[in-house]
Amino acid sequence: MLRGAREREGRSPAARWLQLATVAADGTPRVRTLVFRGWAEASVLDLLSDGRSAKAAELRQQPAVELCWLLPRARCQFRLRGQRLVLPADVEQQQRQRHWQSLKPSGRALWGWPAPGAALAAAEEFPTELSDEVPLPEPFELLRIDLEQVELLELRDHPHQRRRWCRSNEWSEKRLNP
Secondary structure (H helix, E strand, C coil): CHHHHHHHHCCHHHHHHHEEECCCCCCCCEEEEEEEEEEEEECCCEEEEECCCCHHHHHHHHHEEEEEECCCCCCEEEEEEEEEECCCCCHHHHHHHHHHHCCHHHHHHHHHCCCCCCCCCCCCCCCCCCCCCCCCCEEEEEEEEEEEEEEEEEEECCCCCCEEEEECCCCCCCEEEC
């Protein structure tokens, strides 16, 4: 269903954008937009992040996350709940390298920028590209999310339709009030 909804979005870059909710060290919520990078398994998805960002520390403290994926042309919203996986070091390094090589030079450029959230200095440089020869930077972080629950809210009909699938219930569908 998610694949079909994403296909209805066409070539829109927004079809790959989803919001990641985490919990800060002080217990307050944080939300930011990330780019979907693919499926590692049927219920495991990959995102990329800058390890110098606040979300990296938040996920080390509390690996539980919720993702919200709004697909406006398809008129649906997916809420994905899960945990950030900790991978064996060799697997993580191999997967990081694979994702790094799959990025366009302009996509890699973000990891050549100064640390996210730091004070902006007048002399800071923000490259527009990092070539294929640039080695994998240390802050290039893979966020592999193992999904435990998926909710779909379809906004097309009246009333809206809402469904939930949980791993603990063998992914069987449960219809809910919208």
